[in-house]
Amino acid sequence: MCDSIESGQPWILLTYNLPPEPSAPRVALWRKLKKLGAVLAHDAVWTLPATSATREQVLWLAQEIREADGEAQVWVAYGERPEQDTQLVALFVVHAERAYREILHALDDPARSRTELARLFRRVRAIDYFHAPSGDLARARLEDMGGAEGENNDSRQF
Secondary structure, X not given: OOOOOOOOOEEEEEEEEOOOOOOHHHHHHHHHHHHHOOEEEEOOEEEXXXXXXXXXXXXXXXXXXXXXXXXXXXXXXXXXXXXXXXHHHHHHHHHHHHHHHHHHHHOOOOOOOHHHHHHHHHHHHHHOOOOOOHHHXXXXXXXXXXXXXXXXXXXXXX
């Protein structure tokens, strides 16, 4: 976890409104936001660290919302105080840490395949914007399993 956050961490914010019916666009949007690792920072404000990749993804989501007869607003914002950044970063780290811990727990289950867990690890690593503490341990444990299923132990796969 980052103990000191540089003041001025940019965040991308998405607010939206979708018609209640059909529900499929709302569910699809929620799933996509979760896949990106977005956190619901306040009421209906979805938040991600502002990177070129997250900006592009959120702009695409905003377009999908509009195509579903909804309204969307995308903002790039900065916290007024460093504590705000620290709190948001902590939310992201908690989410990633929880997922890494689940992977570490699953690594002790012989019924779980390394391939499945490696895939899960890659998904978590993609949304681990602030390097949760257990990420390196999960990666090392997966690499230690390397030959268990006859797979190439190439660390680039993570």
